[in-house]
Amino acid sequence: MADRAPDVSIVIPVYNEEGILREAVTELRKSLAVVREDLGAPDLAFEIILAENGSRDRTVDLARGLADEMPDVRTFSLGEPNYGKALRHGILLARGELVICDEIDLCDTDFYRRALALLRARGCDLVVGSKAMRGARDQRPVLRRVATRVINGMLRVSLDFHGTDTHGLKAFRRAVVEPLVHQCVIDKDLFASELVIRAGRADLSIIEIPVRLEEKRPAAINLFKRVPGVMRGLAKLTWVIRFGGQP
Numbered sequence: 489m490a491d492r493a494p495d496v497s498i499v500i501p502v503y504n505e506e507g508i509l510r511e512a513v514t515e516l517r518k519s520l521a522v523v524r525e526d527l528g529a530p531d532l533a534f535e536i537i538l539a540e541n542g543s544r545d546r547t548v549d550l551a552r553g554l555a556d557e558m559p560d561v562r563t564f565s566l567g568e569p570n571y572g573k574a575l576r577h578g579i580l581l582a583r584g585e586l587v588i589c590d591e592i593d594l595c596d597t598d599f600y601r602r603a604l605a606l607l608r609a610r611g612c613d614l615v616v617g618s619k620a621m622r623g624a625r626d627q628r629p630v631l632r633r634v635a636t637r638v639i640n641g642m643l644r645v646s647l648d649f650h651g652t653d654t655h656g657l658k659a660f661r662r663a664v665v666e667p668l669v670h671q672c673v674i675d676k677d678l679f680a681s682e683l684v685i686r687a688g689r690a691d692l693s694i695i696e697i698p699v700r701l702e703e704k705r706p707a708a709i710n711l712f713k714r715v716p717g718v719m720r721g722l723a724k725l726t727w728v729i730r731f732g733g734q735p
Contacts, residue, residue, distance in 0.1 A: 494535040494560070496604065497582030497662070500590050501539045501574040506546040512592050513538070513554055513561060519597040526601050527608070536561045539578035542569030572679025579662075579669050588659045589680070593703050596657060602697055603659035612693040613664045616684060617657030623698035639681070639718065646726040647685055654681035657699055664692060673728050677714055678721035685729075 498516075502509060513536060524532050538551045540563060551563040564581070566574055579587055586607050588600055596617070603615035619626040619636055626633050636653065643649035658680070668686045672679060687694055 492533060494533045494584045496532065496534045496586045496588060497537060497584035498534060498588045498590055498600075499537045499539055499575060499578035499582060500592050500595075501541060501571050501578065502543070502547055502551065502592050503541055503569055503571070503574075504543045504545050504547060505592050506543075506550055508592065509538075509547060509550050510554065512595055513558070516595045516597070517558065517560070519595070520600075523597050523601050523604070527604060529608075533584075534560060535582075535584060537578045537581060538563040539574035540565040541571060541574035542566060570676055572675035572677060576669055576672065576675065576679055579666065582662055585662060586659060587662045587665070588657075590657060594657065594701065596699060596701075599657050599697070599699050600659070603657075606695055606697075607659060607661060612695045614660040614684070614687050614692055614694045615658065616651060616653060616694060616696045617699040618651070618653035618696040619656060619699060619701050621652040621696055621698050625698075625700040627700070627702040642722060643681060643685065646722060647729060649685055650688065651684065651694070651696055653696065654684040656680070656701075658684070660687075674721045674725050676721060677718050678725060682725055685725075689729075 516536065520534050524530050538554070538561065540548055540551050548565050555561045555563045562581070564577065566577065575589060579589070586604065588603065590596065599617045603617070606612055606615050618624055620640060636655070639655070640649070640653060643654065665683070665687060668683060668690060671686060672682045674682045
């Protein structure tokens with residue numbers, strides 16, 4: 489049984505998270521038992537992949553300790569602060585038929601339950617947890633809520649994006665989405681957005697579901713410091729998809 493491949497891989501990028509990492513992973517593992525019960529799938533096997541990227545605190549050592557201690561936890565370290573690259577690498581390392589992308593300060597197992605029910609029923613290929621659609625409860629600071637809507641607006645104008653959100657919680661069939669991961673040209677903040685946009689342009693079946701978002705700690709990276717990189721990434725992505733001959 490120890491060598492059994494997981495059914496679901498949970499990929500979580502982590503950066504400077506020594507303050508909450510152990511508690512968050514421990515609580516997540518406990519909560520997965522409730523997910524199994526709610527889905528009526530007591531044998532559903534999960535793995536948690538901690539995608540460390542460039543932490544300057546004790547996150548690397550803590551993540552490795554958790555992986556040594558907990559058989560369903562894996563980790564790797566990029567050695568550079570790059571959220572998108574870490575998420576991409578984590579997805580490519582995933583062994584589960586289904587993959588969930590989460591944030592360490594969220595670990596929203598209610599989203600897991602709803603998204604996995606849709607995916608296991610073969611109802612769709614990709615489930616996006618939307619912070620901006622009707623029914624969502626985004627309790628982040630006002631500036632971060634506004635930033636989400638601004639980015640989504642720019643994606644609609646530049647890339648004909650039709651959804652309400654791209655960044656954050658998502659779950660998908662690995663075999664269907666993994667080829668799109670290889671096509672992505674953007675890393676850092678806009679990798680997740682590019683992946684969702686490419687999924688839409690590839691006519692994958694996508695369902696958005698509202699989520700409740702309440703952060704456990706302030707953002708690890710200052711919002712204003714991210715703006716130049718986001719704008720460069722958006723310009724590159726628009727060029728590649730609109731004029732570069734890529735789908």
